[in-house]
Amino acid sequence: MAELKSLSGEAYLALSHGYSAAAAGLAYGAARGPDAARGYGAPGPGGDLPAVPAPRAPAPAAESSGEQSGDEDDAFEQRRRRRGPGGAGDARRRPREQRSLRLSINARERRRMHDLNDALDGLRAVIPYAHSPSVRKLSKIATLLLAKNYILMQAQALDEMRRLVAFLNRGQGLAAPVATAAPLTPFGQASVCPFSSGAALGPCPDKCAAFSGTPSALCKHCTEKP
DNA sequence: TAGGCCATCTGGTCCT
DNA sequence: AGGACCAGATGGCCTA
Numbered sequence: 001m002a003e004l005k006s007l008s009g010e011a012y013l014a015l016s017h018g019y020s021a022a023a024a025g026l027a028y029g030a031a032r033g034p035d036a037a038r039g040y041g042a043p044g045p046g047g048d049l050p051a052v053p054a055p056r057a058p059a060p061a062a063e064s065s066g067e068q069s070g071d072e073d074d075a076f077e078q079r080r081r082r083r084g085p086g087g088a089g090d091a092r093r094r095p096r097e098q099r100s101l102r103l104s105i106n107a108r109e110r111r112r113m114h115d116l117n118d119a120l121d122g123l124r125a126v127i128p129y130a131h132s133p134s135v136r137k138l139s140k141i142a143t144l145l146l147a148k149n150y151i152l153m154q155a156q157a158l159d160e161m162r163r164l165v166a167f168l169n170r171g172q173g174l175a176a177p178v179a180t181a182a183p184l185t186p187f188g189q190a191s192v193c194p195f196s197s198g199a200a201l202g203p204c205p206d207k208c209a210a211f212s213g214t215p216s217a218l219c220k221h222c223t224e225k226p
Numbered sequence: 227t228a229g230g231c232c233a234t235c236t237g238g239t240c241c242t
Numbered sequence: 243a244g245g246a247c248c249a250g251a252t253g254g255c256c257t258a
Binding site for chain 3: 105108109112
Binding site for chain 1: 230231232233234235236237
């Protein structure tokens with residue numbers, strides 16, 4: 001598996017305060033160190049499966065999906081001893097049957113978590129951020145936050161496009177089916193300026209200023225520096 | 227060394 | 243009964 005690292009505070013701010021692909025990219029770039037390759041590889045004694053060799057390759061790899069190595073029993077006892085009475089482990093001695101049941105439950109849970117991680121990897125693959133090998137992998141929480149903001153941004157862009165289409169259609173004397181096609185938008189009808197993303201870019205010298213005066217990221221004039 | 231992130235184990239709960 | 247899901251606990255790895 002690749003490498004993990006926490007995001008800086010700024011990066012999290014960028015994530016939680018609306019989404020901007022460029023901004024997010026910058027934030028992540030800055031938050032990420034140049035190094036990487038944190039091969040989780042050796043789960044080491046990590047977790048509770050000391051016997052399982054490096055199950056965390058990016059590839060489904062030797063998915064430890066359930067099978068236990070020969071040392072499993074010993075490992076199990078060690079875990080129990082380590083956890084002690086207060087731990088999650090059962091203090092009493094288990095019959096072998098219960099133990100094997102436990103092991104199979106563990107394997108199932110492990111598989112489930114791996115599936116979840118695969119899904120997160122899939123999500124990382126489709127959200128815009130630097131996918132370079134030198135760039136650290138997004139953490140789980142960052143992935144979810146970024147995906148959420150990305151969806152919101154896309155929805156907003158779509159909404160704005162609909163308004164733009166409606167506006168242009170009206171300009172050509174066409175009926176505006178878009179008004180009904182886009183019930184989400186409060187600008188769905190009438191001669192309201194279709195551009196209105198809320199970007200603080202100053203008054204639009206052209207259409208936007210003539211209507212709502214609200215600048216838009218989709219409007220060429222709005223995005224141009226005065 | 228502290229803090230963040232993660233994988234795994236485990237027991238509990240709910241659903242089929 | 244068995245499986246899925248969840249949350250708490252534990253311990254390892256890594257970076258600042």
